[in-house]
Amino acid sequence: MSAAATELISVNPSTLEEVGRTPITDADALHRRVEEAHAAFADWRTDRARRQGLLAACSVELMRKLPQIAPLLSQEQGKTVEDAGNEVWISARCLAHHARVAWDDETPGVEAAGRSVVIQHRPLGVVAAIVPWNFPVFLMMAKIAPALAAGNTVVVKPAESVALVVGKVVEILNTVLPGGVLQIVQGGPEVGQALIGHRRVRKVSFTGSTKVGTAIMRQAAETITPVTLELGGNDPAIVLADADLAACATTLARNAFFNSGQMCIAPKRAYVPEHLVDAFCEAFSAEMANLPVGDGLAPGTKVGPLHNRAQLDLVTELLEKAVAGGGRVVTGGGRGTDLPGYFLEPTLVRDVDDAADLVALEQFGPVFPVVAYQDVEDVLATLDEQEFGLGASVWGSTEAAEPVAQRIEAGSVWINQHNALEVELPFGGLKSSGFGREGGEEGVQDFLASRVVSTKR
Template sequence: MDTTELISYNPATLVEIGRIAATTTAELDSMIESAHDAFLGWRHDRNLRKGLLAACSYELMRMSGEIAPLLTTEQGKPLAEAASEVWTAAKSFAESARIEWEPESLAAHTDVRTAFIEVHPLGVVGAIVPWNFPIFLMAAKVSAALAAGNTVVVKPAESVSLVVRKVVDVLAGVLPAGVISIAVGGPDLGRALVNHPKVRKVSFTGSTTVGKQIMRQASDTVTPVTLELGGNDPAILLADADIDRAATALARGAFFNAGQMCIAPKRVYVPTALVDRFCQAFADRMDDLSVGDGLDPATRVGPLHNVRQLEIVSHVLEKAIAGGATVVRGGDRGTDLPGYFLAPTLVRDIDDSAELVALEQFGPVLPVVAYDDVDSVLSSLDNQEFGLGASVWGNDVENATDVALRIDAGTVWVNQHNALDVGLPFGGVKSSGFGREGGAAGVEDFLQTRVIDIKL
């Protein structure tokens, strides 16, 4: 049969940058068999794994100068952000390499019976990664899975297959044969990976809609899943918030990777009396957010990754304006380049009922919602479907922390946002998913418990 090719395009210029042959079902079966065979040896030597994971970290840092430009060209983000992503991925491997856990503990011992509890790896893991942060999100899954003693088959979003393959090739050059491999293709290949009887765990990052589909598919083989899904993350400014500090941090976070970040601040709740001050301060921070090709050193905000995302964000922005919202800054393309551009945009005079606020639009548009009662804001958030991240801003840190404790989300920051640490667990609640990545909790997500009960 003919081999199908995946074609990658630069989202800033719409120029083709490369092609890669899609993985066939037979090739996927072979990869999984090789991963299963490699698992039988890989699982046993933790010291070997720790050393090789540290080597993977080093190799990613060493190859950053080649990986980052390809990531920018294929995904669209500015080169500085791409380099940061590669380095953060390298840190994930270093962090996973140092994590310790007790392999077994004695549960009972008598003259006639001994029982002990052990934790051990699952087997072959399917790691399905999205297009917005393909290198870091892959590394978070892969490093933890490998540290625990599993082997991994990576399935990237089709549109970032070139850069993910390059990174997997770098890692495969360090690791034993079969420990890591990459399968590239569309939804049919993803379903084949999830449903394969020798895949013992699936870790997925992406939309809530696709996450639900993966849960249904995994139920056929009773395969455990970790899901890191959507997150329409709010930032809440309290009456005593430092406006300049909040505006500076939130402007940086809201438009990082053109707003295509699951934990980016996607709506800001501001006391009515402070809205004018906040909007002015925030707009001032937008002055140096030049839009363009990510390979241009002057670019601070690149394109959206694909035309569908541009259409979604543009549509909800247009609906908000038609409904009476005011554009404070932005709203145009921001460049003459032919790609999928939308300039960073700040919107006010809008409430929770607008799609721009209620939905995760996943783009460089930030709505400001005025409020008079923080309890009503918290009640509204409690009734919404997402619970990935949030932030609370106030000079009275104790009071701000008390508000943060009332928000049902996987991570709630106080006087900061997007402050990720690879040593801390990360994940969501409600429709934002379940399971954790990062730190010891991320490794534990790839381990299982077994009781050995012996009659003497």
């Protein structure tokens, strides 16, 4: 643990003013909380019906406290207060869904005279849930809801910059849950490393960058601790020649700049037939006019700031390199506001080569490049070589789009829509976008282990 810092300072990315402070969890406190979660596991695992009732009650309580949570989430993370409220709402839905998920022991057809066999699905123990800053409430809930439903206990470690709102949500849930079942530790990477390496931790679930996910998997391998990794994404949108350009451009613009583009599953570039690029950019730009930039708490704001200086600098650098390489800014490129925070207004760039860093890397910001193509086979070949495989969308008639969608390696592929996610469905990536699933019944199974009980009578 760091000897220098004793607390985390949360800063509003719109105003650069301090929002509040959170004590860093020291080594002794971290050990106690993990041990308390381990002790609570013995009782929590035993009664599924009780767990379901408590998770349902958590969902109700979270919605009741939405007016307290949403403004704090907006202040600390930067997103609009409307989007923050929707994040709390979907988090409550996630809890309610997992309160209904059930599973049964299985009796396989291998019985013989005097012998019976049962396959049981049992919880693992203490789960470490490591949460990023872009959707801290929902991405925490996507981990703790299935983990708790399965009978595990959970220790949450949020990103340092969203410590206040995650701490507030954990506090609210703990007014419903039994003591010890849900714990929280706060701090930087050293706190996360100590949590992952604790001998009581039986599972690690992480959402964040591929680089950090690789380090977590490497550390977890030392203790043979299973991991679920939801990592980076650089999701393409492939526009076909017979696509409804107006509907396509409108939907992509709304999704590309949601949360200032800081969403792993957001569309991050469009491949458009060369002869349709002008029309696509015109329709896309028209929708961008409906996305005013400002403080997330201000009425009418649709796009807030980036979350931190490092992210703003990265996206700005990628944009400048793309323009220097021949790309042309169609709309945007400025700050969009006089506020002092980390602002970059929604920006559309065309005439960008698909080898440009703005296209090839996950920029994670409000810049959207358009790549012209002549043959969709070339696009598919490019996607086949890319490192990420989180999501993708294809736009066109069903007859034309379905064969293209079938050839894309990604955990989620949409046709004539993007970012259509439901808590009832499994979500996760392929390739460098990670492995394991969250959501649906499959997400609960990620927090269970199978064992065979064979009895000779």
